Amino acid sequence: MPINLRALTAILAMAALMPLSTFAQGAAITFGGIRADTSLPVEVTADQLNVSQTDGTATFTGNVLIGQGDMRLSADEVLVEYGGQDRTRIERLHAKGGVTLVNGSEAAEAQEAVYSVTAGEVVMTGSVLLTQNGSTIAGERLVVDLASGTGRMEGRVKTVLQPGAN
Template sequence: MRHILLTLTVLLSSCLLAFTASAQTSLSLGGFITGPDAPVEMTADKLTVSQSDGSAQFEGNVIIAQGVIRLTASLVTVTYLEAGGIDRLNASGGVTLVTQTESAKAETAEYDLTNRQLMMRGEVVLIQGQNAILADSMNIDLASGAAVMEGKVRTVLSSESK
């Protein structure tokens, strides 16, 4: 009887944890920490600059690098600060983000350089080693590496020990 009660308790706890994880998961992403003064390098097949608002649009095979972070996408729109420098990058079309220890994919990403925040949206997949976390969105504080994943969060943990 004790064995059955213990089994039921474990199953109920697992169900409650799975329900909680479906709403929001917090984690640390040390590989996404980058210095705010690190230069940003951008390459693309095409660059269009708007004279009216000073924004720039990079199209085709876009690669953006800052420190150890590499972001690739089909399209990236860059918004500049009035005083100069980049304020924000909006990426879409197969967005992939890679560091030395982690990688993430999503439909879109918004990189706020001023506030050092990275927001990824749409079928987000985060890979850390052999483990994966899937969600609707992921917000990363690039100053601390703290991240929050929300919406249908699903974790796949490797059973291999190395």
């Protein structure tokens, strides 16, 4: 079957104009501003606190704001899981409802986020929107390595790429 050169050229031209991320199911991103020293103290402010000695958790609700160094995480509710023999070391923070993670000029929004403090990793899920340096990238799951400042957006990734100025 002969190839229609004109049709092939048109298809390739259209594909070249589309952002590469529209084809991607996952995209590696630099997340340089969202770096954190996980050894710093974690400061929590909220409207209410419920503590369970049984399972070693604390639930903060209402206007929750968590700070660690320059990093800020806000949500409607955050479950704090403690670990270690004496249950005094924070293992994980599970944030729900209107979650926003900010550090410097970079911010990410999602429905939920799990911050594994000992692993130095934040996993954000549910309609994730990352804004950095005037650009945005959206997906269903964002995994951020706080030590390296790198991340990976997964799911149906979408972004608009702006051509650089000459």
